[in-house]
Amino acid sequence: MALVFSHCLYSPLSSSSSSSSYVPAGPLQSLLKLSRPRVLSVSASTTPSQRMDNLHNEGRRKFIEFPYVSAPHKKLMVDLVSMLDTRFDSHLLPCTLPPNVQYCQNQGGTSHASLHIRSGHVSSPIDFILGSWIHCQLPNGGALNITSLSTYLNSSTDSPNFLMDLIFSSPTSLVLILDLPPRKDLVLDPDYLQKFYEDTKLDAQRQLLEKVPEVKPYFSPSLYIRSLVSPTAILVRIESEGVERMDEIIRDHVGPVAKQVLQVWLDKCASEKREVAETERDYLQKRDKLVRTKTIEIDLASSLPRLFGPETADRVIAALKECFSV
Amino acid sequence: MALVFSHCLYSPLSSSSSSSSYVPAGPLQSLLKLSRPRVLSVSASTTPSQRMDNLHNEGRRKFIEFPYVSAPHKKLMVDLVSMLDTRFDSHLLPCTLPPNVQYCQNQGGTSHASLHIRSGHVSSPIDFILGSWIHCQLPNGGALNITSLSTYLNSSTDSPNFLMDLIFSSPTSLVLILDLPPRKDLVLDPDYLQKFYEDTKLDAQRQLLEKVPEVKPYFSPSLYIRSLVSPTAILVRIESEGVERMDEIIRDHVGPVAKQVLQVWLDKCASEKREVAETERDYLQKRDKLVRTKTIEIDLASSLPRLFGPETADRVIAALKECFSV
Numbered sequence: 001m002a003l004v005f006s007h008c009l010y011s012p013l014s015s016s017s018s019s020s021s022y023v024p025a026g027p028l029q030s031l032l033k034l035s036r037p038r039v040l041s042v043s044a045s046t047t048p049s050q051r052m053d054n055l056h057n058e059g060r061r062k063f064i065e066f067p068y069v070s071a072p073h074k075k076l077m078v079d080l081v082s083m084l085d086t087r088f089d090s091h092l093l094p095c096t097l098p099p100n101v102q103y104c105q106n107q108g109g110t111s112h113a114s115l116h117i118r119s120g121h122v123s124s125p126i127d128f129i130l131g132s133w134i135h136c137q138l139p140n141g142g143a144l145n146i147t148s149l150s151t152y153l154n155s156s157t158d159s160p161n162f163l164m165d166l167i168f169s170s171p172t173s174l175v176l177i178l179d180l181p182p183r184k185d186l187v188l189d190p191d192y193l194q195k196f197y198e199d200t201k202l203d204a205q206r207q208l209l210e211k212v213p214e215v216k217p218y219f220s221p222s223l224y225i226r227s228l229v230s231p232t233a234i235l236v237r238i239e240s241e242g243v244e245r246m247d248e249i250i251r252d253h254v255g256p257v258a259k260q261v262l263q264v265w266l267d268k269c270a271s272e273k274r275e276v277a278e279t280e281r282d283y284l285q286k287r288d289k290l291v292r293t294k295t296i297e298i299d300l301a302s303s304l305p306r307l308f309g310p311e312t313a314d315r316v317i318a319a320l321k322e323c324f325s326v
Numbered sequence: 327m328a329l330v331f332s333h334c335l336y337s338p339l340s341s342s343s344s345s346s347s348y349v350p351a352g353p354l355q356s357l358l359k360l361s362r363p364r365v366l367s368v369s370a371s372t373t374p375s376q377r378m379d380n381l382h383n384e385g386r387r388k389f390i391e392f393p394y395v396s397a398p399h400k401k402l403m404v405d406l407v408s409m410l411d412t413r414f415d416s417h418l419l420p421c422t423l424p425p426n427v428q429y430c431q432n433q434g435g436t437s438h439a440s441l442h443i444r445s446g447h448v449s450s451p452i453d454f455i456l457g458s459w460i461h462c463q464l465p466n467g468g469a470l471n472i473t474s475l476s477t478y479l480n481s482s483t484d485s486p487n488f489l490m491d492l493i494f495s496s497p498t499s500l501v502l503i504l505d506l507p508p509r510k511d512l513v514l515d516p517d518y519l520q521k522f523y524e525d526t527k528l529d530a531q532r533q534l535l536e537k538v539p540e541v542k543p544y545f546s547p548s549l550y551i552r553s554l555v556s557p558t559a560i561l562v563r564i565e566s567e568g569v570e571r572m573d574e575i576i577r578d579h580v581g582p583v584a585k586q587v588l589q590v591w592l593d594k595c596a597s598e599k600r601e602v603a604e605t606e607r608d609y610l611q612k613r614d615k616l617v618r619t620k621t622i623e624i625d626l627a628s629s630l631p632r633l634f635g636p637e638t639a640d641r642v643i644a645a646l647k648e649c650f651s652v
Contacts (some may be wrong), residue, residue, distance in 0.1 A: 089409055185511035185513070186550075187617060193550060203549065219529075223529065223558065227513050227557045286514070287514055290514060
């Protein structure tokens with residue numbers, strides 16, 4: 001597993017979905033009933049705008065269910081999505097991914113994924129926001145569960161992005177990646193380092209988690225992933241004695257830290273206008289593009305075909321590449 | 327303590343000093359007899375060239391003594407210096423630092439340091455090589471002992487540098503920093519990452535050390551230092567049960583890994599000619615200069631005056647700045 005092998009989808013809560021999004025995770029059948037038939041049964045009499053809204057709402061509902069993860073894990077994800085929603089909803093366009101990209105499964109029904117992407121309005125500094133979950137039954141009888149949330153700013157600003165992945169290879173084994181990845185070479189720009197990483201005291205959040213006995217540093221097998229995270233990145237492996245203790249760690253430690261890191265991003269990265277010179281903009285665009293290309297390559301290009309088959313993998317990767325402009 | 331608070335001095339072994347350099351560490355008085363009087367008593371009848379050789383040899387002898395560290399620690403340092411010596415001796419100029427920079431102590435005689443720098447010939451890719459040791463008695467009766475070795479390539483090549491610091495805050499507590507710090511933004515140059523860090527399998531060395539039970543990851547308090555190291559950097563804290571076990575760890579684990587990392591640097595970074603375009607060279611020079619400036623600022627600017635007094639600190643920092651061209 002690299003940064004996470006499935007970067008994915010974000011869909012903000014809206015008032016109409018807020019109650020249903022908190023219902024306990026249902027089994028696969030109810031999940032399928034909720035999504036595909038509705039999307040596919042849209043009446044021909046609906047307008048294009050209505051069809052887009054339906055598509056968006058359907059995907060959002062699917063995403064926000066987080067049907068395979070524990071209650072504290074789901075609550076954390078919903079809370080984070082809600083924080084983004086509160087700040088940005090009016091600045092974001094509906095998710096227009098095809099239904100079979102917003103939700104997909106493999107032929108055997110052992111792998112499921114939800115992917116939701118919303119682009120920012122032209123006037124917004126947000127390029128797009130992604131959220132996702134993925135669930136894969138493992139040959140040993142267990143399951144892999146990943147939830148992800150990440151934001152991508154456009155080149156009107158050089159502020160850092162936000163990134164969080166929770167990767168459960170079992171209910172008691174978690175890899176957490178939580179960071180504001182920089183969009184510049186920090187070695188060449190100590191002021192940027194000072195502004196976004198030192199003044200914001202982000203390392204204090206990393207240190208808080210470090211104190212939890214079950215938390216150990218995690219080294220991504222991808223050196224590229226290690227290169228693109230910030231010096232205050234939280235990359236940890238958490239192995240708990242039991243499921244209850246993992247719930248406690250998510251609720252009492254991971255949750256507060258994740259919310260604080262997202263709050264820093266909201267306050268310091270997403271809010272402030274930063275003048276970016278024309279030459280600087282070319283550099284930013286080049287660097288952003290490379291990061292996105294490499295992220296797809298490292299994260300998805302080999303694992304997605306293995307888990308979902310080549311056809312679904314190709315479809316999802318093509319949609320992501322279009323969204324990523326790579 | 328940052329990267330190390332005292333980056334310092336390298337002097338290669340020569341045949342005339344190889345036996346004396348292995349004698350056990352002597353007390354302060356014999357140390358002083360070895361250095362200052364000899365340097366200061368150079369006869370007026372010696373030629374400028376002879377005086378330069380004397381100055382160089384005196385500093386080298388002092389450096390290579392490593393008078394305050396354990397036998398395995400000293401052996402490791404001497405072995406690494408010897409590896410550099412074997413490869414580069416004829417490409418390096420003598421150390422021309424003033425005697426009171428090559429060796430210095432504080433007024434109370436509780437802090438001692440040796441600093442040795444050799445620049446490369448104009449035709450060499452080596453800008454300079456630094457080696458040092460520092461010894462400071464601590465108020466609790468213990469002592470801080472640091473030994474450092476680092477290489478700086480010039481802008482005829484963009485290959486990584488070599489860096490090693492062993493920082494003992496007690497005989498059983500070590501922070502080890504061992505890396506080939508990149509000289510480019512790795513996010514923007516995946517080929518560079520591949521060539522110097524993936525193909526060389528440097529991470530296997532980090533993983534070898536990670537397996538030693540006493541080895542724990544170390545996070546530098548300086549975010550700038552964390553930013554400038556590579557994704558395969560070894561930044562670890564080693565706490566041993568006793569001095570004998572620490573000796574064993576240095577001899578059996580740290581030593582082989584350090585030698586292997588230096589060998590990679592010798593084979594892949596210092597040997598190969600890499601074409602650097604004019605525009606690329608400006609970038610390299612700018613980045614190198616910033617790294618050097620920040621390193622002095624973080625590493626020495628506050629700690630050196632505290633340990634050696636302002637006058638000595640100013641003298642050493644001025645000499646380093648001149649050497650660093652910053």
